[in-house]
Amino acid sequence: xxxxxxxxxxxxxxxxxxxxxxxxxxxxxxxxxxxxxxxxxxxxxxxxxxxxxxxxxxxxxxxxxxxxxxxxxxxxxxxxxxxxxxxxxxxxxxxxxxxxxxxxxxxxxxxxxxxxxxxxxxxxxxxxxxxxxxxxxxxxxxxxxxxxxxxxxxxxxxxxxxxxxxxxxxxxxxxxxxxxxxxxxxxxxxxxxxxxxxxxxxxxxxxxxxxxxxxxxxxxxxxxxxxxxxxxxx
Amino acid sequence: xxxxxxxxxxxxxxxxxxxxxxxxxxxxxxxxxxxxxxxxxxxxxxxxxxxxxxxxxxxxxxxxxxxxxxxxxxxxxxxxxxxxxxxxxxxxxxxxxxxxxxxxxxxxxxxxxxxxxxxxxxxxxxxxxxxxxxxxxxxxxxxxxxxxxxxxxxxxxxxxxxxxxxxxxxxxxxxxxxxxxxxxxxxxxxxxxxxxxxxxxxxxxxxxxxxxxxxxxxxxxxxxxxxxxxxxxxxxxxxxxxxxxxxxxxxxxxxxxxxxxxxxxxxxxxxxxxxxx
Numbered sequence: 001x002x003x004x005x006x007x008x009x010x011x012x013x014x015x016x017x018x019x020x021x022x023x024x025x026x027x028x029x030x031x032x033x034x035x036x037x038x039x040x041x042x043x044x045x046x047x048x049x050x051x052x053x054x055x056x057x058x059x060x061x062x063x064x065x066x067x068x069x070x071x072x073x074x075x076x077x078x079x080x081x082x083x084x085x086x087x088x089x090x091x092x093x094x095x096x097x098x099x100x101x102x103x104x105x106x107x108x109x110x111x112x113x114x115x116x117x118x119x120x121x122x123x124x125x126x127x128x129x130x131x132x133x134x135x136x137x138x139x140x141x142x143x144x145x146x147x148x149x150x151x152x153x154x155x156x157x158x159x160x161x162x163x164x165x166x167x168x169x170x171x172x173x174x175x176x177x178x179x180x181x182x183x184x185x186x187x188x189x190x191x192x193x194x195x196x197x198x199x200x201x202x203x204x205x206x207x208x209x210x211x212x213x214x215x216x217x218x219x220x221x222x223x224x225x226x227x228x229x230x231x232x233x234x
Numbered sequence: 235x236x237x238x239x240x241x242x243x244x245x246x247x248x249x250x251x252x253x254x255x256x257x258x259x260x261x262x263x264x265x266x267x268x269x270x271x272x273x274x275x276x277x278x279x280x281x282x283x284x285x286x287x288x289x290x291x292x293x294x295x296x297x298x299x300x301x302x303x304x305x306x307x308x309x310x311x312x313x314x315x316x317x318x319x320x321x322x323x324x325x326x327x328x329x330x331x332x333x334x335x336x337x338x339x340x341x342x343x344x345x346x347x348x349x350x351x352x353x354x355x356x357x358x359x360x361x362x363x364x365x366x367x368x369x370x371x372x373x374x375x376x377x378x379x380x381x382x383x384x385x386x387x388x389x390x391x392x393x394x395x396x397x398x399x400x401x402x403x404x405x406x407x408x409x410x411x412x413x414x415x416x417x418x419x420x421x422x423x424x425x426x427x428x429x430x431x432x433x434x435x436x437x438x439x440x441x442x443x444x445x446x447x448x449x450x451x452x453x454x455x456x457x458x459x460x461x462x463x464x465x466x467x468x469x470x471x472x473x474x475x476x477x478x479x480x481x482x483x484x485x486x487x488x489x490x491x492x493x494x495x496x497x498x499x500x501x502x503x504x505x506x507x508x509x510x511x
Contacts, residue, residue, distance in 0.1 A: 086307075088305075088306040098262060098291065179293035180294070182292065196412070197267070198271050198412050198434060198435065199415060199416060199436040199437030
């Protein structure tokens with residue numbers, strides 16, 4: 001209880017004083033996770049929509065694999081990206097290991113299956129409702145994808161938030177491929193892991209509270225924008 | 235609306251203050267958790283950067299892992315503390331030459347209740363034998379780090395095979411010094427730690443130093459450049475600049491000036507002849 005009180009006080013202090021080191025870590029966390037979300041959405045959402053509308057042999061296997069990949073352990077994803085990006089690996093010449101770019105790649109790899117699998121499920125229901133209508137406009141499955149994504153945008157917002165949550169919460173992958181370099185690749189989760197290592201539990205907990213607050217704000221903003229758009233009849 | 239929100243998120247992702255510019259001069263140093271977590275780098279690196287304009291990116295791992303990062307060419311400089319493993323690294327042609335930088339010492343910490351009755355002993359052989367005989371809980375790093383290697387050597391010198399107690403009183407956690415200390419604190423176990431990490435460690439609970447001062451607890455740090463003939467991208471000039479600086483009087487002074495609560499953590503010895511360990 002004492003620890004929690006001290007942590008809450010520390011957290012408040014970190015936020016109120018806008019501690020520059022913490023601010024930098026927070027901004028990097030947001031930059032990495034939003035970039036990963038953007039990349040993953042560009043791949044995952046169309047893939048999910050396509051799987052929702054198209055019927056082809058092997059589709060069932062793809063769905064099974066996607067669902068399984070939702071549970072991909074971050075440390076495994078991190079290790080895989082590490083081996084690929086290492087100077088001794090196939091993508092070594094890019095020099096991406098231990099940079100924010102590597103962290104974006106790792107998080108994008110982690111959440112693309114989540115976005116694809118969840119959006120597939122959400123959009124399949126929608127497709128069943130609209131299939132006749134869309135077909136009557138002469139839209140084939142592939143042509144229907146953008147329409148479906150647009151019509152399902154509110155439901156997809158929740159999918160995106162799930163992806164963002166997973167990206168911003170994971171530590172195993174970014175620790176391995178980012179290296180937790182102070183002032184360069186240190187993000188919220190790796191900073192929390194480091195402070196825990198140093199036995200500085202109040203500061204670690206305080207950083208955890210700051211992270212939770214940020215995730216809360218992102219979710220609240222998304223919720224508010226959805227409510228606003230629904231009311232505006234968009 | 236959704237599209238607009240998405241575009242806004244995309245813009246935010248791209249516009250948020252980015253990483254330092256690509257033009258920034260930097261080197262990557264693979265080092266150990268003890269040098270990072272004790273706060274040494276935070277103390278000495280700004281001095282180096284102010285002097286040279288070179289930023290140092292430190293990836294802190296166990297010594298075994300740090301040497302592997304060097305082997306793969308993912309760092310320019312390796313700065314670790316396991317002389318045997320370092321000399322193998324150099325002999326295999328992955329880098330070098332290896333130079334002494336500084337030393338500190340290991341200590342055995344344990345619970346105040348001291349179930350193995352080792353408090354105040356100076357002889358690690360004696361202490362470790364008593365811990366094994368009492369089957370008192372002992373936490374091992376178990377992660378191929380420099381401290382892990384030192385611990386295994388100490389058991390060997392004491393003539394005890396701790397593997398026999400594996401899963402019972404001998405507990406290998408496979409983690410860095412800090413997490414291992416957290417585990418020992420939670421389980422009231424004995425543990426070998428470098429003094430620097432111990433001094434900066436906050437979550438001590440019932441743990442205290444029980445054995446120190448044995449010459450076998452000597453802990454030497456070494457530095458070496460990754461071999462550019464194996465990895466052409468290694469920043470030879472800037473990496474060598476860092477090594478030259480840390481071995482120079484200025485670098486050695488910076489190391490000596492780092493204290494926690496008035497206690498010096500690392501003792502520079504670049505200029506001294508090879509110490510016997």
